[in-house]
Amino acid sequence: MNDPKDRKQDQDPLLLDHEYDGIQELDNNLPRWWVWLFYLCTLFALLYMGYYHVLGKGDLQIAAYTKEMTLGDAIKDAAQQKFESTLGSLEPSRDLVVLAKGGQVFTTYCAPCHRNDGGGLVGPNLCDDYWIHGDKFGDNLKIVITGVPEKGMLTWKGVLTPSDIHAVASYIFTLRGTHPPNPKIREDQAPVPTEVFE
Numbered sequence: 001m002n003d004p005k006d007r008k009q010d011q012d013p014l015l016l017d018h019e020y021d022g023i024q025e026l027d028n029n030l031p032r033w034w035v036w037l038f039y040l041c042t043l044f045a046l047l048y049m050g051y052y053h054v055l056g057k058g059d060l061q062i063a064a065y066t067k068e069m070t071l072g073d074a075i076k077d078a079a080q081q082k083f084e085s086t087l088g089s090l091e092p093s094r095d096l097v098v099l100a101k102g103g104q105v106f107t108t109y110c111a112p113c114h115r116n117d118g119g120g121l122v123g124p125n126l127c128d129d130y131w132i133h134g135d136k137f138g139d140n141l142k143i144v145i146t147g148v149p150e151k152g153m154l155t156w157k158g159v160l161t162p163s164d165i166h167a168v169a170s171y172i173f174t175l176r177g178t179h180p181p182n183p184k185i186r187e188d189q190a191p192v193p194t195e196v197f198e
């Protein structure tokens, strides 16, 4: 009585003759939309493979990535060059948002050497009127960009964006004329070491 073969005829002509745990299967045709989707996917896969892998016309991921990175680097370099070519004519910003950003950059990256108040530590005092590399705003910008690696001032080009460099230089410009306690002694007034090692 439970043999599916017996039931096949009187139940449904589509019913297949196997049964597992009381579960039977109907041999329906696949819906049209599903079949078309299948054909289209197959067609797409063939075209895709032909275009990218057989003919090699399109860029694979690595090539596309490299191309975009090269393009990005070119845009970045152009912005950096434009920034560096206008250093002499740039003015310190007085925009409070820019100065706040500059202050943030200063505390994070510069304060360890120049002290939070700019009074100087490893790096020189940025508040007095004495400047090793020139007192113009553009001189400050230039030093921040190139650094003085042999004296311990880092090169910030490539680490900070031009707008961050402009912001931090604008910020240290506001420190000029402030008199933080116990500032670092001016380099030209520092006592010259008397011991000479040979």
Ligand code: HEC
Pocket: 105, 106, 109, 110, 111, 112, 113, 114, 122, 123, 124, 130, 131, 132, 133, 134, 140, 141, 143, 144, 148, 151, 152, 153, 154, 156, 168, 169, 172
């Ligand atoms: C690792 C320590 C260090 C850090 C970090 C550092 N500096 Fe300096 N900085 C120095 C030293 C040392 C000098 C002096 C270079 C020299 O004697 O030529 C200097 C010089 C300068 C000068 C030139 C001062 C002058 O008298 O002409 C400026 C401007 C300056 N730093 C700004 C910055 C800014 C802005 C940052 C953060 C983005 C920064 N520095 C981070 C060590 C540092």
